[in-house]
Amino acid sequence: MHIPDGFVTAPLAATGAAVAVAGLAVCTRQAGRQSTERQLPLAGLAAAFFLVLQAPIIPVAGGTSGHLLGGTLAVALLGPWLGPVVITVVTVVQALFTGAGGLSVLGVNLVNLALVPAVVGYPVLLGLRRLLSAVHGRSTHTSTAIASGVAATVSVVTASVLFTAEYAVGGAAGVPLRTVAISTIGVYAVVAVFEGIVTALVVRALLALRADLVRVAPGHPGPENQGTERLL
């Protein structure tokens, strides 16, 4: 999902950069308003966590490899404002130091990887959690974990469809759109299922161990209650 340099046209890359900067500016402002200085270590740890876990781990036919994207896990842990900031830091470091994803298409990658989970995944997560708790009568750890997993699957599929749409508008790799659409959406459908399972299991494990670290935990007091000093 990390688009390399030269895969899309310059106007698309510029548009992606503009959207990413605007979205992240909103995230930064909201995170600064809602988070406290105490959340910084958690955000930094989550960033290190994704950096370590994002080594390519799922070999997929055709030479590509999928790996955890982690965007939905990040918004489940840190909320829709701080989550994208963390994924952004990870994506920038990867682009700079591991050659994953081009620097000139960073904006497009950030839209797909960091903003989609916040814009699509987070509302899906909250909606599903409400739905499941209405069925069960109360919100449980298991229903929260299931909601997170489904939200993760939905955001990865959305990101792959969005990527195909971006390629349709400004693709430059000389590969027919049909081939890109089939291979991307096909591969990422598999990745999405895996991502959903792992996200659900990790959220479930974290809820059992330290529910206060999970932003979407049932009855989470919210960062507003954790400290008085503001972040920025």
Added chain:
Amino acid sequence: MSNAHDPGAELLIPADTPVHRLAPQCKVAATLLFVLAVALTPRDVFWPYAWYLVLVAALATVAQLPPLVLLRRLVIEVPFLLFVLALPFLGEPPDVDLLGVGLSVVGLQAATAITLKATFGLLATGVLAATTPLPEIITGLERLRVPRLFTAVAGFMVRYTEVLLSELARLRTARACRGGDTRWLWQARDIAGSVGALFVRSFERGERVHLAMASRGYTGTMPDALRGAAAGRQAWAGALAVPLLAALATVGAVVA
């Protein structure tokens, strides 16, 4: 084995050269602009890469970096670039005939350009990482007016990566001792449990580190002594000369 206080050290090649001494904000800006210039090279023009190579080689010579160390770094791009091998087969016509196999010209160009651009990105960041300790890169970003939220998260990430890796090694040893084996999909639950435990254990260690920082007066910003100094006009001119020279070739390629 702990180098928690010195993250990024394995990429660093210490020496006392003008490149090493340059202010980090100048080096970071120059690297970003250089990679951008390379990325904007048109897909079907290839002579500018020779000029980019001359620039990187000149920098590496001034910084006294062994060429082999820089080249060895390129290995990490291999898994990310395997997919380009498919491009000549999937690309649109016209095709060229190579040993009886029809290869798309556009696909071949795209594959070559993508590989070259990723390679020069890695070479440029390789020079940066070899001459600049990671904490200084973050100070450099801060000086370039990157919002403090991002640099603070990046700073914690740098410190926690080592904590996380050593915690991961301990978990792996413990699991192997219990006869655990994570090769199969039905052990996904076990992996997720380990990942959760890894997160909580590392966070609890990180929490103690943060309390220690807070008790020493940390309020979200680093002390002024660790925040570097403004760079002079001469430093900026020297650093920006490199991407400017690269951009000449890029512009030449676009115009020609």
